[in-house]
Amino acid sequence: MNTPLVAVTTVVAVLLAGIGALSTVLRRRIGTAHLAAAGVLELLxxxxxxxxxxxxxxxxRPVxxxxxxxxxxxxxxxxVAGLLWARTEPTRWAGTVLGVAALTVAVMLWRLVDLWAVTRG
Known part of the structure; x- marks a missing residue:
């Protein structure tokens, strides 16, 4: 696992969660900014x-x-799953759905780093 890349990906995931939270507070559905941020996150x-x-x-070989x-x-x-779910959500909560998925990605990435660090000796 590339830790600097994980850090950059985490920042993008947190930014996506922030955009999602903002759209929820403003009572808006997801838009182009959400799609672009999710695309960058997926690419990373x-x-x-x-x-x-x-x-x-x-x-x-991790243990x-x-x-x-x-x-x-x-x-x-x-x-991808979060984005698909958010796109089908007809209420303002679509941003929250995407934000929760993004924060879950951030946590899972650091768990992957932990798993990667423990190898069979």
Whole structure:
């Protein structure tokens, strides 16, 4: 796992959560800013996923490999699921749905870093 990339991705996720919260407070549905931020977040997550898979191919083996792979797959899919759910939400709570998904991504990323750090010796 690339920790600087995780930090940048976390910042983007928190910004997306903030945009979602703002739209909820303003009683607005999600818009272009939400879509753009979610797209950037997804791009960063895919890059991080590719780097993790390359690390696994190079022989890095976390102790909890199954848990690591489950988190990795879930964290990449979570923004897409949150965005799809938010797009179908007809009320102002769409921003909250997207914000919760973004904050969940931020937490899961740091859990992935913890899992990656513990390897079989």
């Amino acid at each position: 997550l895919v890059v991080q996923g590719v780097l993790a898979v390359v690390g696994l191919a190079d022989g890095h 909890e490999l199954t848990t690591f792979l489950a988190y990795l797959g879930s964290v990449v899919l979570l923004p």
